[in-house]
Amino acid sequence: MDKLHWKIGFTLGLLIISFWLLYPGIEWYTKTPDERGKMEAMRMRPKHILNLGLDLKGGTHMLLELDVEKLDKKEKLGDAMARAIEIIRNRIDQYGVGETPISRQGERWISVDLPGISDTAEAENLIGKTALLEFRLVSDSKEVQPVLSRVDALSGPPFQKDGSLLPEIAKLMPKGTGLFKAAPGPEGERARYYVLENTVPLTGASLENARVETDQQFGTPTIGFTLNKEGGKIFEDFTGANVNRLLAIVLDGVVHSAPVIKNRIPGGSGIIEGPYSMEEARNLAIILRAGALPAPVTIIEKRVVGPGLGEDSIKKGLSAAGIGFMLVVAFMLVYYRAGGFVADIALALNFVFLAACMSYFGATLTLPGIAGIILSLAMAIDANVLILERMREEYSLSKPVAMIIPTAYNKAWSAILDSNVTTWIAAIFLFQFGSGPVKGFAVTLTIGLMIGMFTSVFVTRVIYEFWLTSNPKELSI
Amino acid sequence: MIVLIKKTNIDFIKKRLVFFSISAVLIGAGAVSIAVKGVNLGLDFTGGTMLQLQFAKPVATGEVRAALTKSGIETTIQSLDRNAYQLKVKGAQEKVNEISNKIMSALNANMPDNKFTEEKRDYVGPVVGRDLAKKALFAFILSFFGIIVYVAFRFATPVWGAAGVLALVHDVFLTVGALSITNREIDLVIVAALLTIAGYSINDTIVIFDRMRENMRIFPKMPLGQLANASINETLSRTLITNLTVLVVVAILFFFGGEVINDFAFAMLVGSIFGTYSTIAIATPLVYQWERTGHRR
Secondary structure, X not given: OHHHHHHHHHHHHHHHXXXXXXXXXXXXXXXXXXXXXXHHHOOOOOOOOOEEOXXXXXXXXXXXXXXXXXXXXXOOHHXXXXXXXXXXXXXXXXXXXXXXXXXXXXXXXXXXXXXXXXXXXXXXXXXXXXXXXXXXXXXXXXXXXXXXXXXXXXXXXXXXOOOOEOHHHHOOOOOOEEEEEEOOOOOOOOOOEEEEEOOOOEEHHHEEEEEEEEOOOOOOEEEEXXXXXXXXXXXXXXXXXXXOOEEEEEEOOEEXXXXXXXXXOOOOEEEEOOOOOHHHHHHHHHHHHHOOOOOOEEEEEEEEEOHHHHHHHHHHHHHHHHHHHHHHHHHXXXXXXXXXXXXXXXXXXXXXXXXXXXXXXXXXXXXHHHHHHHHHHHHHHHHHHHHHHHHHHHHXXXXXXXXXXXXXXXXXXXXXXXXXXXXXXXXXXXXXXXXXXXXXXXXXXXXXXXXXXXXXXXXXXXXXXXXXXXXXXXXXX | OOOOOOOOOOOOOOOHHHHHHHHHHHHHHHXXXXXHOOOOEOHHHHOEEEEEEEEOOOOOHHHHHHHHHHOOOOOEEEEEOXXXXXXXXXXXXXXXXXXXHHHHHXXXXXXXXXXXXXXXXXXXXXXXXXXXXXXXXXXXXXHHHHHHHHHHHHHOOHHHHHHHHHHHHHHHHHHHXXXXXXXXXXXXXHHHHHHHHHHHHHHHHHHHHHHHHHXXXXXXXXXXXXXXXXXXXXXXXXXXXXXXXXXXXXXXXXXXXXXXXXXHHHHHHHHHHHHHHHHHHHHHHHHHHHHHHHHHO
């Protein structure tokens, strides 16, 4: 009987651990949304709790692709991806969203989840911005003036649809230069252009910090920036060598300002002036501060679920699942009586263990995830039915109760094992979907199958064995 | 003791040709529908944009369509209850918000006094669509292969594994056929449903195979036909009880689970019915047919 005590102790121990694991989640979800928001902002969200998927609480999922072709040849893809993820995380964090899971997916994709946010225009802007900051000299070649007057004489923009220069302009361009558009000025003003030298002495990669400042004369917002040590040195030498020339500050291929270099600028700091509103200046500072992405990213997948829809679907899906579950529980009780009661206990434990397990891994519950749980429960019920039907078969052979139970378990085991493993094989290949609804299904189904095998085979047997110690003569199944 | 099914002695093996014919007809119907109407692949695989909008004032499908056509936009329109509509434009779209913005500005321009809220938006770029389709296909092929290998290993004969997988392909194909007939879309969630059907179908089959394996040990001399029949009959009560419980849960999800999981529940409902049928009427008789043809040679 010592062995049985161990088994009972083991099961009860697991139950206690499960409740202990579930506690932070229960505590978290009983807080008011306000309190949760505050704690999230302070990064005090507990790690080991069950999360609700975007389809249940609303939010946005995006998949971004890094344009590998535009990557610096010297940079390894893995490093570039890691940097891109860090930068995107940085940008979104500064934007003030709570918990945002960001992860690499596949070779060059980045998955970004924005829970609770369905209007993503601003976030998209922040993420998608390449924010490639460059400092370039404005060309002082004599050939520049004819180019600019020619461009001014055009009725349309000097660029073709694919972004390249019109051939008639291209042939006028001085060697080693390129044509750049200026940031839009006051309303109604014609677009202006700059001819800049192709060499880029300094990029945003050397940038250390950027912040919004107010111009002391006019009170307009400007962006002050600081360069790192190395960049500061280059900047100092460069400005020293090019006094009285124009230095263009180019952000994403657009010239934002082109001040005159009045003298050598030491200390590695400077100011970008432009016709910015406070809001624009703030966003620009964030973009600069977060650093430049190693290459541009494009959004290749975007799924938005509004908050109302999530609520509606969770209610309907859950109530339907609840009704189905109650019906099955009732059926087991009526059909198998005491045996059904034991099976129902196992089912209830299944729920507790599954929730605890998912909380511990910080898993995300999605609607298909709930479907996965229901299926794993169905498999657990099937295992119970297999055992109970075997018991009935043995019972009809008028064997003593003490023999029926071990025989039924032994005979049912191979079928339970094989059927669970085959279903598990089908489920495991769903993991390759990376993220999104199908992954949630695979997670709950896989964990659910393992726990289901444990509760329906091990736990129920412990209950029967415990009951056998009272030496019963009748079995009510 | 309540007993749903008393001890039965149905000769399933003898009726196998009837079962095979029924399946052939069903497969034929599914194949015709797939060939004529095609499989309605969802946004996940084709790429494209889906907008789900809820309007403040009641509006008919025709009005929505008219408002969009006026601005030269063609979408498929699906009406949901509570005055909401799903507008879909499938195909390769390179820019993320392009189509959504066009649709919304068209509606704003042509139905200015009927405000709407955006409930849901999906954009799937062409690369992602191709990638997901590839992954779905891989998931199926690999899991089928995995199942054959596992069953062959556990039952020491690849014939049983192959029969099980044939029954499972039968179920999945018929479910896809049913989806095609009812014009339902196949998206990622449906792929998950199909894989579950596959897993559940093989699970059922294995319970009977397991009983056959056991009976073979007890009665080594028994002819295969008799053995198979005995095994199906002995496990019939379990097969029906288990599948009925699943069926009840899935049916409730189908009727009351709401629009989001409706297609999923439909696939599961149809699939589990086919799964139960194929377990009894296809998988085991196939093993018998196979072995018999083999012995005659």
